[in-house]
Amino acid sequence: MALASGVRFAPRALLRPWALLRGTTLGRTEPAAGGGGDGARRFGSQRVLVEPDAASGVAVMKLRNPPVNALSLELLTELVISLEKLENDKTFRGIILTSDCPRVFCAGLDLTEICGRNPAHCAEYWKAMQELWLRMYLSSLVLVAAINGACPAGGCIIALSCDCRVLADNPKYRIGLNETLLGIIAPFWLKDTYVNTIGHRASEQALQLGSLFPPAEALQVGLVDQVVPEDQVQSTALSEMARWLAVPDHARQLTKNMMRKATADRLLRQRDADTQNFVSFVCRDSIQKSLQAYLEKLRQRKG
Numbered sequence: 001m002a003l004a005s006g007v008r009f010a011p012r013a014l015l016r017p018w019a020l021l022r023g024t025t026l027g028r029t030e031p032a033a034g035g036g037g038d039g040a041r042r043f044g045s046q047r048v049l050v051e052p053d054a055a056s057g058v059a060v061m062k063l064r065n066p067p068v069n070a071l072s073l074e075l076l077t078e079l080v081i082s083l084e085k086l087e088n089d090k091t092f093r094g095i096i097l098t099s100d101c102p103r104v105f106c107a108g109l110d111l112t113e114i115c116g117r118n119p120a121h122c123a124e125y126w127k128a129m130q131e132l133w134l135r136m137y138l139s140s141l142v143l144v145a146a147i148n149g150a151c152p153a154g155g156c157i158i159a160l161s162c163d164c165r166v167l168a169d170n171p172k173y174r175i176g177l178n179e180t181l182l183g184i185i186a187p188f189w190l191k192d193t194y195v196n197t198i199g200h201r202a203s204e205q206a207l208q209l210g211s212l213f214p215p216a217e218a219l220q221v222g223l224v225d226q227v228v229p230e231d232q233v234q235s236t237a238l239s240e241m242a243r244w245l246a247v248p249d250h251a252r253q254l255t256k257n258m259m260r261k262a263t264a265d266r267l268l269r270q271r272d273a274d275t276q277n278f279v280s281f282v283c284r285d286s287i288q289k290s291l292q293a294y295l296e297k298l299r300q301r302k303g
């Protein structure tokens, strides 16, 4: 990911993303409904819909992994590939990330990827999660999260990796890192991202309590930058994007790198150890039992 200045952001350490996409439609380009010219063509994959607007240099990237946009291995991989595709296309300067699933931005880790799975699978899954975070956190593009639904845990990680967050004003759309309530622990790089966003004391409290903030509180604590009526999320995200794009790219990119590099480097230095910690932690019998119980509770809640 080379910048105009030659500075590189995240190393291209990615897994084998293409290998994961057997049977998906990534790379397909089709005209958007009612669309005509190049700027109206959309592309994407099964789980990530990209609506590029070449004229403005902004693409809207929609998560569509129903019912709740849980971060499956496939979704993580498709997100990385779509992001990379836009970053490599000089037409684009910004991405608005939003959800195509009603009422949910992203439900976080797909718990079925870590419940009852073998250590090798959990490791592969966690590496994909690390990779997406690194790519997003250090992206040279402006990323604006248009949060149009609930945004717990891993969903919040995705939002926190963006440069700016606009949340729809609906009390059901809570955002935060609720890991402790599931009996799991946010890894250090996620904790760092939280601290970088809302400060140490607020993070200490929110992480231990597993707080999920309703919109007004999320705004107050600094977890999101704007709270607006639901029908204004997209337009507000576009206005925010315009504000960020008014800054010359090279200056903004280098500043972003200066602010975020140390946090990302910390994970890069300990990536294997972090993966091992994750695997040995989630594969413990006690953790498997509590994750299983949580999933069961979610399934029963329905109906």
Ligand SMILES: CCCCC/C=C\C/C=C\C/C=C/C(=O)SCCNC(=O)CCNC(=O)[C@H](O)C(C)(C)COP(=O)(O)OP(=O)(O)OC[C@H]1O[C@@H](n2cnc3c(N)ncnc32)[C@H](O)[C@@H]1OP(=O)(O)O
Residues within 6 Å of the ligand: 067, 068, 070, 103, 104, 106, 107, 108, 109, 110, 111, 112, 150, 152, 153, 154, 155, 178, 179, 182, 184, 185, 186, 187, 277, 278, 281, 282, 295, 298, 299, 300, 301, 302
């Ligand atoms: C020291 C070592 C370090 C170790 C590190 C360890 C762990 C890593 C730590 C942190 C990283 C991040 C962790 C996570 O992200 S964990 C996931 C946390 N997510 C949640 O708690 C959200 C759970 N979901 C909900 O609250 C709700 O579903 C919702 C998002 C608010 C939406 O509500 P709604 O009413 O619209 O939907 P349903 O609840 O009816 O759900 C529909 C359907 O989806 C299934 N589902 C929901 N969430 C998940 C999920 N995260 N994974 C998998 N499946 C999920 C739910 O069971 C329903 O399924 P069904 O089969 O009944 O249709």
